Amino acid sequence: MPVIENIPIRMKPADIRKKMRLPEKYAERGEFDRFVAEVLPLLQPRAVYELEEITHKNDLGIQVGRILFNSRVLARNVRDAERVFPFILTIGDRLEKKAAEEDDLLCQYVLEGIGDLALHAVDRYVKETVCRMHGITRLSSMSPGSLSDWPIEEQKPLFSLLKQGSGVIGVRLTDNLLMLPRKSLSGIYFSTKREFFSCRLCPRENCPGRLAPYDDELKKSYRI
Numbered sequence: 001m002p003v004i005e006n007i008p009i010r011m012k013p014a015d016i017r018k019k020m021r022l023p024e025k026y027a028e029r030g031e032f033d034r035f036v037a038e039v040l041p042l043l044q045p046r047a048v049y050e051l052e053e054i055t056h057k058n059d060l061g062i063q064v065g066r067i068l069f070n071s072r073v074l075a076r077n078v079r080d081a082e083r084v085f086p087f088i089l090t091i092g093d094r095l096e097k098k099a100a101e102e103d104d105l106l107c108q109y110v111l112e113g114i115g116d117l118a119l120h121a122v123d124r125y126v127k128e129t130v131c132r133m134h135g136i137t138r139l140s141s142m143s144p145g146s147l148s149d150w151p152i153e154e155q156k157p158l159f160s161l162l163k164q165g166s167g168v169i170g171v172r173l174t175d176n177l178l179m180l181p182r183k184s185l186s187g188i189y190f191s192t193k194r195e196f197f198s199c200r201l202c203p204r205e206n207c208p209g210r211l212a213p214y215d216d217e218l219k220k221s222y223r224i
């Protein structure tokens, strides 16, 4: 089971400030740059993935080995694929521990935001690595719990597929199906011609994590 470590995360303070729309206090360049330089070494990015053959599929879901995943959207997204790449990735728990120790709410917010941006950076790096290793042009992903069509309960079969690897990178699933460390991401990568975003099928308003606009017509086309 491939484990990816030593993942480079290049995050410029100016980009972080821009993406997080930080207030003036954090826009004072020197102070914020020093803060970011102090925080980035806390990141411990690691990932594990597995190449799995799809052994069965229909409109309602797919079977990977002996594990079933129940999602219409996933089934449609991989209808032309023969393999998928279940994955788990994390930035470790040191950043969230620092955030928990902070009394300053704004500082906590900034640390959370840096953690989210770092997690996206790890996701991008792992996707690029899997593409390179397996001769794939473009990967998209879906995560259990991101859509009602693929509920959070499906974390269990996902973690059972990657049981050994999740231990190696130090990510565990709680009884409430949350991942620890919190700044972790799990899901299934699949090859696509056009990048797929679950956000296009999710009507939630004012979501700070939205990556693409909601598309009602697309949602109807998935029959969910």
Ligand code: SF4
Binding pocket: 146, 147, 198, 199, 202, 203, 204, 207, 208, 209, 210, 211
């Ligand atoms: S809009 Fe927000 S809640 Fe909906 S899928 Fe995207 S990130 Fe998740």
